[in-house]
Structures are given as C-alpha cells and as structure tokens.
Amino acid sequence: MFPPVSAVDIEVQDITKSFGSTAVFKDVSFRLARGEAVALVGANGTGKSTLLRCVMGLLPVTGGQVILLGKNATAAKSKALRDLRARIGLVSQKHNLVPRLSVLSNVCHGLLGRSPSIRHWGHPVAPKTSREAAMHALEKVGLADFATRRADRLSGGQSQRVAIARAIVGKPEILIADEPCASLDPSAGEDIMDLFFELARGEGVTVVFTSHNIEHALRYGDRVLGLAGGSMRLDATAASLSASDLRGLYD
Amino acid sequence: MTSVSLPTRFERPNAVAFLGYALGLTLVFWCLGGAGFSIEKMVSAPPRFADFVDRAFPPNTDPKTLARLGWKMVETLQIAVAGAVIGVILSVPIALIAARGLVAGLWVNQITRNILGFVRAVPDIAWALVFVVAVGLGPFAGMLAIAVDTIGFCGRFFADDMEATDKGPAESLTATGARKLDVVACATIPAAMPAFVSTSLYALEKAVRSSTILGLVGAGGIGIELKVGFDLFDYPTAMSVILMIAVVVIAIEQLSGWTRTKIIGEQR
Numbered sequence: 001m002f003p004p005v006s007a008v009d010i011e012v013q014d015i016t017k018s019f020g021s022t023a024v025f026k027d028v029s030f031r032l033a034r035g036e037a038v039a040l041v042g043a044n045g046t047g048k049s050t051l052l053r054c055v056m057g058l059l060p061v062t063g064g065q066v067i068l069l070g071k072n073a074t075a076a077k078s079k080a081l082r083d084l085r086a087r088i089g090l091v092s093q094k095h096n097l098v099p100r101l102s103v104l105s106n107v108c109h110g111l112l113g114r115s116p117s118i119r120h121w122g123h124p125v126a127p128k129t130s131r132e133a134a135m136h137a138l139e140k141v142g143l144a145d146f147a148t149r150r151a152d153r154l155s156g157g158q159s160q161r162v163a164i165a166r167a168i169v170g171k172p173e174i175l176i177a178d179e180p181c182a183s184l185d186p187s188a189g190e191d192i193m194d195l196f197f198e199l200a201r202g203e204g205v206t207v208v209f210t211s212h213n214i215e216h217a218l219r220y221g222d223r224v225l226g227l228a229g230g231s232m233r234l235d236a237t238a239a240s241l242s243a244s245d246l247r248g249l250y251d
Numbered sequence: 252m253t254s255v256s257l258p259t260r261f262e263r264p265n266a267v268a269f270l271g272y273a274l275g276l277t278l279v280f281w282c283l284g285g286a287g288f289s290i291e292k293m294v295s296a297p298p299r300f301a302d303f304v305d306r307a308f309p310p311n312t313d314p315k316t317l318a319r320l321g322w323k324m325v326e327t328l329q330i331a332v333a334g335a336v337i338g339v340i341l342s343v344p345i346a347l348i349a350a351r352g353l354v355a356g357l358w359v360n361q362i363t364r365n366i367l368g369f370v371r372a373v374p375d376i377a378w379a380l381v382f383v384v385a386v387g388l389g390p391f392a393g394m395l396a397i398a399v400d401t402i403g404f405c406g407r408f409f410a411d412d413m414e415a416t417d418k419g420p421a422e423s424l425t426a427t428g429a430r431k432l433d434v435v436a437c438a439t440i441p442a443a444m445p446a447f448v449s450t451s452l453y454a455l456e457k458a459v460r461s462s463t464i465l466g467l468v469g470a471g472g473i474g475i476e477l478k479v480g481f482d483l484f485d486y487p488t489a490m491s492v493i494l495m496i497a498v499v500v501i502a503i504e505q506l507s508g509w510t511r512t513k514i515i516g517e518q519r
Contacts, residue, residue, distance in 0.1 A: 056426055058422060058425060058426060081428075082428040082429070082430065083428065084428070085425075085426055085427060085428035086427065086428030087428075088426070088428075089427075090423060090426035090427070092419070092422075092423060094419050096419035096420045096422065096423035097420065098420045098424075098437060098438050098441050098442065099420075099441070099442065100441050100442075100444060100445075101437075101441050109424055109427065109429070109437050109438075110427055111427075112424060112427050112428070112429035112430075112433050112434075112437065113427040113428020113429055114428070116428075116429060116430050116433055118433075118436075120433070120437075121433070121436050121437050122437075163423070166423075166427070167427075170427065176426075
C-alpha cells in the first residue's frame with residue numbers, strides 16, 4: 001500500500017509543536033517521495049516556517065516524529081542530526097548570507113556539514129576541491145563572476161542566488177525553501193523559482209517549499225499541502241487543484 | 252470651550268513622594284558630610300590653587316627632562332597597547348563562553364559573566380598593586396593589570412555584541428549540518444566584527460588612560476614622574492607630565508575615532 005521505505009525522503013508522523021501553552025499545529029502528518037516537489041501553503045502565522053524548522057530539527061517537536069531519509073531525526077543525537085542536515089539544503093526568505101564575507105566564502109560554508117573543518121570557514125583557507133565545488137555551484141546560479149564580491153554588496157536577487165548556491169554545493173538529497181522569493185520583486189522572484197526548480201529537477205532532488213503565491217504553489221509543486229487552523233487541511237496533487245481551492249485556506 | 256479646564260502647572264506631591272524627596276535630600280547631605288565638604292576650604296582653595304598654578308607655570312621645558320618624560324610616555328603607550336591587545340585576544344574565547352545560547356550552557360554563561368563582573372569591579376590600580384606583588388615592580392605588572400582590566404571590559408561587551416547579532420545566518424549554517432563552533436566562527440563572529448572593532452578601540456582608549464596612572468603604584472609608565480614631581484614639590488615637571496598625558500589621551504581618542512569610521516564606515 002505504501003511505497004518502499006527507501007523511496008520516501010521525508011515522513012512526518014503526527015507532529016505537534018507548542019510554544020509554552022500555545023499550540024502552533026497539532027498532529028500534522030505527511031510524506032514525500034523521492035524526487036517529489038511539494039508546496040506548503042497557508043496564511044501568515046499558521047506555522048509553515050515553524051513546520052519546516054521542526055522537519056530539519058532546528059526546533060524540537062512537542063510530539064510525534066520526523067523520519068528523514070529513512071532515519072529518525074527526532075530521536076537523533078547531535079552528530080547523527082548534523083549528518084542528516086548535511087544531506088539537506090535550506091534556502092530561506094531572508095537569504096541569511098554572512099555579510100562582510102565574500103560570496104565564495106559563503107558558498108564554501110555550505111560544505112561545513114559534509115566535512116566539518118576549519119578549512120571551510122572561508123574561501124582563503126578552503127581546499128582546492130571545495131573551492132572548485134563552490135565555483136561550480138556559483139556557475140549554476142549564474143554568479144561565477146561575483147565570487148570575490150562581498151556578500152552584503154549584492155542585490156536581493158543575486159543574494160538569494162548565492163543562498164541557493166550555498167544550499168546545493170553539498171549535493172543535498174532534499175531541498176527546503178522557506179518563501180524563497182518573498183523578499184524579491186515579482187520578476188526576480190520568478191527567476192529565482194525557475195532557477196531553483198531547474199536545479200532541483202535536474203538533480204532529482206526532493207523539494208519542499210512554502211509560498212504565499214498560489215500560482216507558484218500550483219505551477220512548481222507536484223503536490224500542495226495546506227496548513228490552516230493548526231492542522232493539515234489539504235493534501236492533493238497540484239493538477240487536481242484550482243487557485244480557488246487554495247484561496248479557501250486563507251479565509 | 253468653557254468646559255475645558257487647564258491642568259495645574261505643578262501637581263502637589265503625595266505623601267509617599269514627599270517622603271521620598273526628603274529621604275533623597277537627607278542622603279545627599281549625609282554624603283556631603285561624609286565627604287568632608289567644607290565651605291571654609293572651598294573659599295580658601297582658589298588662592299591655594301592659584302599659588303600652585305603660579306609655581307607650576309611655566310611647565311618644565313628643559314629638553315633633557317622632556318626627553319626623559321617622552322621616553323616614559325612611550326613606555327606608557329607600550330604598556331597600554333600590549334595590555335589591550337593581549338586583553339582583546341583573550342576576551343574572544345572568554346566572551347564565547349559568556350554569551351548566552353552560543354556554545355556553553357546557561358549556567359556556564361552566568362558564572363563566566365559573574366567572574367567578568369568581579370574583574371571589572373576591581374579597579375585597574377588595584378590589579379596593578381596585585382601584579383606588582385606577583386611579578387615585581389615595573390611595566391610588566393602594569394601590562395598585566397591592563398590586560399586583566401581589558402578582559403573584564405571586552406569579555407562582557409563582546410559577549411553582548413555576539414548575542415545581539417542577527418540569528419539568520421547562524422540558523423542557515425546550522426541547517427547545513429555545521430557544528431556549533433563552526434557556526435560561531437563563520438556566522439556569529441563575522442557579524443559581530445564591527446562591534447568588536449569598536450569595543451576594542453574603546454578598550455584601547457581606556458587602557459591608555461589607565462596606563463598613565465599605574466606608575467603611582469610602581470607598575471611602570473609615566474605615572475611615577477607625576478608622583479615624584481609632586482613629592483619633590485617640582486610642580487613645573489608635574490605640570491609637563493599632566494599636559495603630556497592630556498595631549499596623548501586626546502590624540503589617542505581622536506585616532507581611535509578616526510580608525511573606527513575608517514574600518515566600520517557608516518554601516519554599524
């Protein structure tokens with residue numbers, strides 16, 4: 001009835017998250033097959049970002065468990081959890097590049113999980129293979145010429161491209177994107193989404209992304225998950241949904 | 252319009268407030284008494300001060316004395332710079348332990364912060380006295396005193412600076428599977444760097460001011476010349492020392508301010 005375990009990359013089982021006595025969401029479950037792209041939608045404050053953080057183990061869950069790449073991430077100790085995170089790339093709304101450091105250094109940081117070493121603290125000390133991998137990632141996002149530029153001297157779109165390069169440099173099996181284009185203008189946002197999915201599809205990576213843009217959710221997601229009122233209200237293939245089905249989630 | 256009544260200009264204090272004011276005033280008078288405040292001495296001071304100024308001016312400009320004082324000033328700056336640099340470097344690892352939510356647990360943060368508070372509470376001149384006992388008279392004791400004083404200052408403020416950085420980049424690096432120490436080195440410290448530079452420059456200014464008086468307790472530097480000048484009633488030389496200290500301290504503050512804007516620029 002279920003696909004074989006190896007083909008499920010993310011399995012979220014009845015997770016609950018509360019801050020103090022305030023529950024953000026309760027008993028949320030879903031599973032993602034390898035290579036699938038899933039859009040997570042919902043109004044502001046429904047806990048989309050919190051859910052993604054819980055999936056990556058950046059926040060502890062109050063109940064339930066998360067199985068990542070066949071391993072129990074909720075029960076994983078720090079080293080095991082770091083190893084799991086190293087196989088996942090994260091792109092967030094605020095880009096979160098380290099300012100004052102070069103673009104290339106920022107991309108090299110993406111390798112800190114795969115090979116934790118002082119040599120990935122910045123490109124001046126990074127091994128040749130790492131710098132080549134980082135340059136290759138920058139080339140994929142079209143910013144190879146900006147390698148030595150300071151990260152805080154980039155435009156919003158460029159900055160998000162660098163964040164994508166940092167996320168893909170470690171060859172992740174899962175990519176998580178939290179409102180990747182929310183801080184960009186519509187045209188730059190489209191470019192980022194196109195680039196992100198071109199890279200993800202090209203590598204056969206499993207993707208979860210959140211978006212406020214209903215059109216994006218339907219266009220880029222194979223499936224759409226809808227979070228509302230603290231529970232999962234919607235789990236359907238994008239093809240079977242229309243924009244009006246999704247608008248209901250925002251009421 | 253007529254229904255609008257103007258509020259009174261002052262409100263009559265209630266009984267508790269009145270008692271508070273009275274207590275405060277009593278406290279101030281009690282302190283003045285304890286400090287030996289005397290109108291008589293205030294009245295007799297200006298003529299005596301004028302007498303001192305009269306005897307101290309013109310300052311000693313004998314080239315030989317100035318050369319000696321100059322070299323003492325250089326030693327003072329050496330103490331200040333060496334002490335401040337060592338203090339700043341040692342402050343970084345200590346601040347890492349003192350900063351909440353970085354590498355150490357809450358208890359460790361609190362204990363470290365308490366120790367730093369103690370280090371700050373002990374005045375620099377007291378540290379100098381301690382180090383004179385420990386390593387003997389001379390500039391080395393002064394340098395150690397400055398270094399410890401700088402750790403008390405920078406350790407605490409570096410920790411605050413790191414706590415105040417944007418958590419976004421640190422979270423993104425944690426998400427790559429990086430270790431805590433790597434995250435701190437790659438995200439937190441670079442983000443706190445402008446604040447570190449600014450704090451360190453203040454520490455240097457503070458060190459220069461402190462180092463000028465450490466000589467009073469035999470911990471090296473120009474302070475000894477000040478003490479000897481007053482002890483021997485050689486007021487012109489003492490005046491030269493005071494002016495020299497003023498010039499150097501002001502110059503260091505200007506230089507530090509200029510460096511701060513050069514390095515950090517407008518984006519603090």
